[in-house]
Amino acid sequence: MAHSNPLLEHRDDEGAKIGMWIFIFTEILLFGGLFLVYAVFRNQYSEDFHTAAFELNAFVGTLNTVILLCSSATVAMSITAVLKKDRKTAMILLGITLVLALVFMVNKYFEWSHKIHEGIYPGSELMADLERGELLFFSLYYFMTGLHALHILIGMTILTVILFKVRNGSVNDDKIVLLENGGLYWHLVDLIWIFLFPLLYLIT
Amino acid sequence: MDDKNKKHITSYQTYGIVLVGLLILTFISVGVTWIELGPLTVTVALLVASVKVFIVLTYFMHLKYDSLFIKLMVAGIFILFAVIIVITFLDYWFR
Structure with missing residues (x-):
């Protein structure tokens, strides 16, 4: 592999990392705003939120939590593998992460289609007849898990690109900041889910 | 290659232990919902979630x-x- 002259190459790994963190802060505040809306409405309609949250399948929620936590661990481990110059293990670990992410999305698909089949979806006649608080809960449920699922899809795309870059060697033990930042994004998706899960599925 | 700013390598075992810890906390927060704690349920759930987030930030996110x-x-x-x-x-x- 041809190494360019490090003196001629502009590179600032610490800066790249700080930039990624600043982006993550905007994401935290984006979801933070939604959590704030949730908190205020929950405070105003606690009875309705209680009833509505009971409708969600806690088992699927728990399963998806386990899947995301495992996928976070495999991304973190892939960094270890790259630093140990073990490209093959790194690729396997990133592959496992992508498979877990796919399983998460499949679960989400079945969960949503089940709810939609029951007639609970934004704009449905059944939703319009619900108590105001229940309506708000399900709207927030769809919006927050939907926005989160969008992040999963983006994360999967980023990790796929990184997987190929590990394969062709442009991400290696010396140039690893892309993998680290991709990992940070994936952990962010995990962080958000850690709060979404109890607030939507468990607090009944 | 110069070793003066060698990166810290977290071992596979460490990540494995962290994952097991996070899974145990998840099952605790699920288990707690079976117990009637009234308004405390929210507090416990958020407390466990905060601990989990702290662990993810510290170890997985390498802080x-x-x-x-x-x-x-x-x-x-x-x-x-x-x-x-x-x-x-x-x-x-x-x-």
């Missing part, structure tokens, strides 16, 4: 070995968010 600058920025954003929540609720309760 433990990052520069003080990044650590302070991350702490700052969570403090900012906490302040936003408190101010919003003060507004709702005492308006």
Whole structure:
């Protein structure tokens, strides 16, 4: 592999990392705003939120939590593998992460289609007849898990690109900041889910 | 290659232990919902979630070995968010 002259190459790994963190802060505040809306409405309609949250399948929620936590661990481990110059293990670990992410999305698909089949979806006649608080809960449920699922899809795309870059060697033990930042994004998706899960599925 | 700024390598075992810890906390928070705690349920759930987030930030997101600058920025954003929540609720309760 041809190494360019490090003196001629502009590179600032610490800066790249700080930039990624600043982006993550905007994401935290984006979801933070939604959590704030949730908190205020929950405070105003606690009875309705209680009833509505009971409708969600806690088992699927728990399963998806386990899947995301495992996928976070495999991304973190892939960094270890790259630093140990073990490209093959790194690729396997990133592959496992992508498979877990796919399983998460499949679960989400079945969960949503089940709810939609029951007639609970934004704009449905059944939703319009619900108590105001229940309506708000399900709207927030769809919006927050939907926005989160969008992040999963983006994360999967980023990790796929990184997987190929590990394969062709442009991400290696010396140039690893892309993998680290991709990992940070994936952990962010995990962080958000850690709060979404109890607030939507468990607090009944 | 010069070794003076060699990166910290976290072992597979460490990540494995962290994962097991996170899974145990998940099952605790699920288990707690079976017990009738009334209004405490929310508190417990959020407390467990906060512990989990702290662990993810420290180990998975590697903050433990990052520069003080990044650590302070991350702490700052969570403090900012906490302040936003408190101010919003003060507004709702005492308006």
